[in-house]
């Protein structure tokens with residue numbers, strides 16, 4: 001059928017055309033809304049970045065965990081959300097192709113940031129008010145947490161099972177809402193979360209009251225759930241049950257106290273005070289003319305700190321080699337209540353081989369001279385492990401030695417069964433603005449990271465047995481970031497090579 005063959009057909013085409021005009025108008029106004037939305041978003045981000053002075057003080061900016069949280073939130077939620085929902089698929093692909101590293105929305109990143117903030121609050125005893133304005137020891141965030149983000153935090157902390165902390169956050173948000181609006185935006189989900197936090201805390205009366213007020217709203221979707229909770233709360237109340245207190249290895253109050261710098265035992269009550277702060281050449285000729293300042297922080301078990309034992313230049317080279325190899329360090333599985341996704345070890349690490357670079361070889365040799373122990377890879381020592389901790393980054397209390405076979409499968413994977421980590425040498429490749437101590441929880445001793453220094457300790461007793469007093473942790477980084485490099489030295493054949501100045505526990509110093 002061709003149009004010009006009949007006037008009738010041509011007439012109908014008038015209507016067809018007017019339909020098309022209408023459709024195009026609708027399409028265009030839709031596009032205009034989209035463009036408008038994108039423009040508004042762009043202006044907002046621009047003004048935030050500008051007011052946060054994100055172009056000229058980026059490094060300092062990310063030192064504050066609340067700023068870092070906002071950055072992650074923007075990248076992984078705001079950007080992804082607006083772009084994915086607003087651009088067409090074709091344009092989205094084009095958009096991604098223009099970015100150096102495409103953004104991938106990772107829920108774990110955002111949750112990890114939330115968990116980090118909550119962990120910092122617990123370990124360092126920070127108030128909600130401090131967290132909200134990002135007041136970390138006087139360093140204030142550029143923008144305070146908005147009520148919506150506080151609420152996200154409250155929900156998250158409930159989800160990971162810190163009920164006392166959850167109750168405080170949720171109550172804070174409820175109060176905030178009450179102050180800000182005139183109650184016509186009653187948030188029942190929030191109330192329900194609060195009810196659960198009362199419940200798990202064992203605040204039966206408060207829980208029952210909250211549950212009843214929710215039931216009074218008459219929402220059929222909550223009816224069964226709230227009635228069951230009410231029933232359970234009544235029973236628990238009658239039986240005098242207590243709430244649930246989360247107690248994971250990294251929740252150890254002693255660990256937290258040490259991280260806050262409260263060290264009960266200051267110095268070892270030792271016989272040989274001459275051991276403190278002396279210059280050492282580790283029993284080797286090579287360094288006779290170039291002694292290093294060593295401080296014995298503790299005698300038995302020995303913890304020794306070497307100052308200025310790695311140069312800024314060497315640190316620069318090691319970081320440069322490590323950065324492209326960095327991968328997120330091991331995380332853990334889930335149990336009933338969600339375990340914070342990244343609490344056991346929050347850091348990124350990379351292994352550097354001796355043969356890879358002359359600087360790596362040089363610092364390894366230095367360890368040999370100073371400890372008298374061979375760092376020959378792979379038999380006598382592992383490769384240098386470079387680790388970077390970011391916001392809230394930590395490593396919960398652990399031993400460096402390999403446990404009995406069967407105790408920990410992961411350890412066996414990378415250490416041959418006949419080898420164990422006789423000693424740990426750890427370089428501090430950075431200072432940390434706040435937090436990030438190395439804390440020996442069993443002997444209540446802390447080491448504050450000092451750039452260019454290194455800490456040394458024996459993991460095994462002279463007899464070769466495991467020394468369980470070496471339980472230690474990396475405290476969460478509160479401000480800034482932390483870099484270390486571990487050298488784990490193995491016992492294979494060198495149990496008897498302990499130099500006298502590093503073997504005070506043998507009594508032959």
Ligand SMILES: O=C(O)CCC(=O)C(=O)O
Nearest residue numbers: 395437438473474484486
């Ligand atoms: O970073 C620290 O302070 C300790 C790290 C540590 O213990 C480890 O990596 O095994």
Ligand SMILES: [Fe+2]
Nearest residue numbers: 398399400472
């Ligand atoms: Fe360790």
